Amino acid sequence: MKIGFIGAGKVGFALGKHFRATSADVSDVGFYSLNPDSAKQAAEFVGGNSFSSLEQITAESDVLFLTVPDGAIKSVWDSLKNFALNDKLICHCSGALSSDIFDTIDQKGGFGYSVHPFFAISSKTTSYQDIPKALFTVEGSVERLETLKNLIEQTGSRVHIIQKEFKIKYHAAAVFLSNHISATAYTGCELLRECGFDDEMLMTALNTLFIEHCRAIAKRGIIKTLTGPVERNDTQTITKHIDNLREPARELYIALSRQLVKIAKEKHPEREDMYETNYSDF
Numbered sequence: 374m375k376i377g378f379i380g381a382g383k384v385g386f387a388l389g390k391h392f393r394a395t396s397a398d399v400s401d402v403g404f405y406s407l408n409p410d411s412a413k414q415a416a417e418f419v420g421g422n423s424f425s426s427l428e429q430i431t432a433e434s435d436v437l438f439l440t441v442p443d444g445a446i447k448s449v450w451d452s453l454k455n456f457a458l459n460d461k462l463i464c465h466c467s468g469a470l471s472s473d474i475f476d477t478i479d480q481k482g483g484f485g486y487s488v489h490p491f492f493a494i495s496s497k498t499t500s501y502q503d504i505p506k507a508l509f510t511v512e513g514s515v516e517r518l519e520t521l522k523n524l525i526e527q528t529g530s531r532v533h534i535i536q537k538e539f540k541i542k543y544h545a546a547a548v549f550l551s552n553h554i555s556a557t558a559y560t561g562c563e564l565l566r567e568c569g570f571d572d573e574m575l576m577t578a579l580n581t582l583f584i585e586h587c588r589a590i591a592k593r594g595i596i597k598t599l600t601g602p603v604e605r606n607d608t609q610t611i612t613k614h615i616d617n618l619r620e621p622a623r624e625l626y627i628a629l630s631r632q633l634v635k636i637a638k639e640k641h642p643e644r645e646d647m648y649e650t651n652y653s654d655f
Contacts (some may be wrong), residue, residue: 374524375401377434379427379449381411383441384466387494389419390501396527405430409498418498431456436524438488439465450475458483466490468544471537472513479514486513486521487540490530493551505529512537557629558583560622596640603633606638608651630655 376392378385381404393402402421407410412423424430431437431453439449446465453463459482463475468489475485492507494500508531511521522532535543561583562575570578589598602610611630618626634652638645 374398374435375433376422376436376438377403377405377521377636378415378438378440379405379430380439380441380445381406381408381415381501382440383494383497385438386415386418386497387500387504388438388466388490389415389421390439391504391528391530392524393419393421393503395505396524398524398527400598401433403430403433414446419564428456431458431461434461436464436521439463439534443467443470446470446474454481457481460484462486462521464488464513464521468510468547469541471540473537476515484514484517485510486518487537488521488525491547506529508533510535510543512540554587564618564622596636599628599633599636599640601633603630604637606644606647606651627655 376389376399378389385404385406389402389404393398402416402419403424404412404415404419404451405424405427406415406423409423409425415421416423422433423431423529439446441449444481446467450463454477458478461483463478463483464486465472465474465532466488468486472485472487475483478485480621487510490504490507490511491510492504494504505528509525510520510533511525512535513521520532522534525532558579562570565575565578586598590610602608603612630652634648634655638648641648
């Protein structure tokens with residue numbers, strides 16, 4: 374298969390290298406970008422070709438990935454409609470948008486999909502190394518869904534077929550597991566700075582507490598790794614915490630503690646009545 378990428382940013386670089394390096398079925402990888410230099414750089418990095426027009430990369434590709442910002446996907450698709458798309462797989466990589474954005478694709482003889490790596494692509498040149506560990510979610514045209522699923526699975530990545538009506542909820546979940554983690558880490562670091570921690574001490578704290586706890590969750594699961602004052606039913610400490618926090622940290626602490634109560638009930642079902650009584654104000 375020949376794979377083309379429209380957009381040569383981090384996602385295009387990483388996915389292009391991922392497919393090129395890991396899939397025996399991928400014979401060529403090409404790039405097109407509004408910035409020709411970006412397309413050339415991506416092609417050199419991946420070991421593929423750069424194209425000077427949308428029409429050219431469309432004609433030369435069996436599978437097209439639209440690795441552009443979400444807001445640009447519709448306009449790119451509106452341009453692609455002008456070309457021959459028979460038997461071509463057209464994919465975007467938005468976590469929030471479904472394949473419905475490819476309106477009338479069936480009339481063009483093509484097949485539309487959303488393909489989203491459940492993975493934070495942060496670097497053009499190194500993120501591809503960890504993508505084989507990532508889970509991909511795919512939804513779209515039934516006719517070639519297995520073909521696309523097999524193409525991704527051959528690279529070592531797992532694939533989950535998701536229904537289009539769940540895309541927004543799925544993307545919100547991804548935000549909780551990535552961006553919102555950054556928000557809680559930032560809040561914790563702010564509080565430590567108020568306690569006199571410098572940057573070096575903060576990095577030590579992040580590595581010894583934050584990172585290690587995330588590793589424990591990934592290894593043992595959320596329920597088994599729960600610790601802290603909510604699980605211990607230490608309401609005196611929790612009250613002191615809340616009394617010593619300013620907004621927005623105070624509001625965030627209370628909201629997250631409500632979730633911790635739910636986790637604690639699951640870990641200790643025999644304590645459910647106690648949790649209900651002591652945390653009824655949460």
